[in-house]
Amino acid sequence: xxxxEFFERSNLPTSELSQIWNLSDVNHxxxxxxxxxxxxxxxxxxxxxxxxxxxxxxQQLQPFTPLID
Numbered sequence: 062x063x064x065x066e067f068f069e070r071s072n073l074p075t076s077e078l079s080q081i082w083n084l085s086d087v088n089h090x091x092x093x094x095x096x097x098x099x100x101x102x103x104x105x106x107x108x109x110x111x112x113x114x115x116x117x118x119x120q121q122l123q124p125f126t127p128l129i130d
Contacts, residue, residue, distance in 0.1 A: 084114070
């Protein structure tokens, strides 16, 4: 819930924050890992600077997850 409260301080509309969360939560577990949080933060900053949110998360914004055997 800390991340949610943090992003609410951006004063972006709830609908946009929901879209940012859904785009960033790549494993759809309802929580943001550090990489997912960084992605969400990047999207918030882009939106605050007037950029439109993408419909899908671009490959270059997807958090890196190393392969584990």
